[in-house]
Amino acid sequence: MEEIIKVENLTHTYGIGTPFERSAVKDMSLSVYRGELLGLIGHTGSGKSTLIQHLNGLLKPTSGRILLDGKDIWAEPKKIRDVRFRVGLVFQYPEYQLFEETAYKDIAFGPMNMGLKGDELDRRIRDAARFAGLRDELLDKSPFALSGGQKRRVAIAGVIAMEPEVLVLDEPSAGLDPRGREELLEHIRAYHRERGNTVVLVSHSMEEIARYADRIAVLAHGKVLMRGTPREVFSRGGELVKAGLDVPQTTRVAMELRRRGLEIDPAVYTVEELRDALLARKKGGAR
Amino acid sequence: MLKDITLGQYFPGTTLAHRLDPRTKLIAVVCYIVGIFNCHSAWAYGLMVLTLIVSARIAKVGAKALLRGLRPVLFIIAFTAVLNLFYTPGEVLWTWWVLKITREGIRTAVAMMARITLLITGTFLLTYTTSPIQLTDGLESLLNPLKKLRVPVHELAMMMSIALRFIPTLIEETDKIMSAQKARGADFESGGLVQRAKALIPLLVPLFVSAFRRADELATAMECRCYHGGEGRTKLHVLHFAARDYAVLALYLALAVGVIVLD
Numbered sequence A: 001m002e003e004i005i006k007v008e009n010l011t012h013t014y015g016i017g018t019p020f021e022r023s024a025v026k027d028m029s030l031s032v033y034r035g036e037l038l039g040l041i042g043h044t045g046s047g048k049s050t051l052i053q054h055l056n057g058l059l060k061p062t063s064g065r066i067l068l069d070g071k072d073i074w075a076e077p078k079k080i081r082d083v084r085f086r087v088g089l090v091f092q093y094p095e096y097q098l099f100e101e102t103a104y105k106d107i108a109f110g111p112m113n114m115g116l117k118g119d120e121l122d123r124r125i126r127d128a129a130r131f132a133g134l135r136d137e138l139l140d141k142s143p144f145a146l147s148g149g150q151k152r153r154v155a156i157a158g159v160i161a162m163e164p165e166v167l168v169l170d171e172p173s174a175g176l177d178p179r180g181r182e183e184l185l186e187h188i189r190a191y192h193r194e195r196g197n198t199v200v201l202v203s204h205s206m207e208e209i210a211r212y213a214d215r216i217a218v219l220a221h222g223k224v225l226m227r228g229t230p231r232e233v234f235s236r237g238g239e240l241v242k243a244g245l246d247v248p249q250t251t252r253v254a255m256e257l258r259r260r261g262l263e264i265d266p267a268v269y270t271v272e273e274l275r276d277a278l279l280a281r282k283k284g285g286a287r
Numbered sequence B: 001m002l003k004d005i006t007l008g009q010y011f012p013g014t015t016l017a018h019r020l021d022p023r024t025k026l027i028a029v030v031c032y033i034v035g036i037f038n039c040h041s042a043w044a045y046g047l048m049v050l051t052l053i054v055s056a057r058i059a060k061v062g063a064k065a066l067l068r069g070l071r072p073v074l075f076i077i078a079f080t081a082v083l084n085l086f087y088t089p090g091e092v093l094w095t096w097w098v099l100k101i102t103r104e105g106i107r108t109a110v111a112m113m114a115r116i117t118l119l120i121t122g123t124f125l126l127t128y129t130t131s132p133i134q135l136t137d138g139l140e141s142l143l144n145p146l147k148k149l150r151v152p153v154h155e156l157a158m159m160m161s162i163a164l165r166f167i168p169t170l171i172e173e174t175d176k177i178m179s180a181q182k183a184r185g186a187d188f189e190s191g192g193l194v195q196r197a198k199a200l201i202p203l204l205v206p207l208f209v210s211a212f213r214r215a216d217e218l219a220t221a222m223e224c225r226c227y228h229g230g231e232g233r234t235k236l237h238v239l240h241f242a243a244r245d246y247a248v249l250a251l252y253l254a255l256a257v258g259v260i261v262l263d
């Protein structure tokens, strides 16, 4: 697989030279492959948001490099805006950044900064709104008159409309109800599949990551603790729990059953797989 | 970047200077300032500098941190010094065109520079060792007698502490919104004046919206906890004068009185 973004020995220290000095990311290396949906997970304060703000050059590494298509993004600091159009970043609680009179105009902000006009601009806005799951009639409303979930979709559409090669989302589902979460994530998955674009999804929830990510990187204390497919990562559920992280409920049930002597493949992590594994055992006649 | 702004920033610590009652420190600073403005001779200035150094040592505040507070007023210091240097009448030492430097001019220029420097660093020492909340508490308590004159001391103090409490929050929020808009290609750094002013709209609108939202939430939260102004309100941290407070007060009062009487 081809690397689209490569993080090389990244360290970021906040507040250098003050009593509040603190390294949020320490000597971290990580690759993002073209076309994958990478899940980033880690406990609060593990450095997820700090890491992803480096991917589009909002933060500058204290040391280390970020390569986009093999080129250091800070090689030409003047061109950092182009990097931001290629790597689209949706912040945590992005609904607080809306400012225009209508949702339509707000979504247009990014593409207009790229210099787009006319039909192309309109096409992008409508496409992005569709990907984010916004109905057409909402586009003419004031963003401040929308519900929290709708506002968030407007904000996400505002980044998708720039048609970035990599879409990075920082906890897009935080603070939504379960149904809103699922809908939003389904939309993101559909976008990923239809466009074939690279997506980096940051999340607190193991369940979410387990369901949507092709590959997972687990962060703890500013470092990458584990990386691999969901299957590989969750089969090491014990280590995750030791590192103070959550594991999907299914993995927890499977771990407990295993502890009680039931032989279940450690790689099982979805409800369906666990069900099949249990049924298979039942048919097999053991217990 | 925005975080680098120091608003007389508090450095947490446990030194004697940190543990003093905020009222003591406020009064001490007032004494110190009165002292500064009554200094005339070199020994008096020397005494003032010595007091500052000893106090800073006790508070474990480095010279660098103290002098950093001077940066924003450097221009004013230089300006005052130059004005005094050239425009004080007296025994002329040097002339060029309309400019002349007098012995008295040099003396006043140096004295003014010393005064402003001591004034600023002295107050900075106060804010470095006293949290904003303690400061307002101390101020409220010191201004309490004004209540008799119907000055809304409590309300003013509450407004001040809320404002102080929300400055870092607002700075953080500004930083965040700025980053979010930059991620959408906003450019705050280039272009002419009009363009730059226009570029601020995507920053200011969300900032105001969120400030109003916060104010609303805070008001609701305060009402939910039955806040009804200062009437009959007690404090969580009651201010107490300890022996060390009396000692420090005595020293600073002596300093001020000494300078006034002897110099």
Ligand SMILES: Nc1ncnc2c1ncn2[C@@H]1O[C@H](COP(=O)(O)OP(=O)(O)OP(=O)(O)O)[C@@H](O)[C@H]1O
Residues within 6 Å of the ligand: A014, A015, A022, A023, A024, A042, A043, A044, A045, A046, A047, A048, A049, A050, A051, A092, A204
């Ligand atoms: N602007 C900042 N200034 C100083 N310290 C910061 C700043 N932003 C983050 N930190 C610190 O860096 C560490 C990592 O923060 P970061 O926001 O990257 O964590 P996170 O993994 O995104 O957490 P969460 O899941 O809560 O969003 C934290 O300890 C935080 O206190």
Ligand SMILES: [Mg+2]
Residues within 6 Å of the ligand: A048, A049, A050, A092, A170
């Ligand atoms: Mg975060």
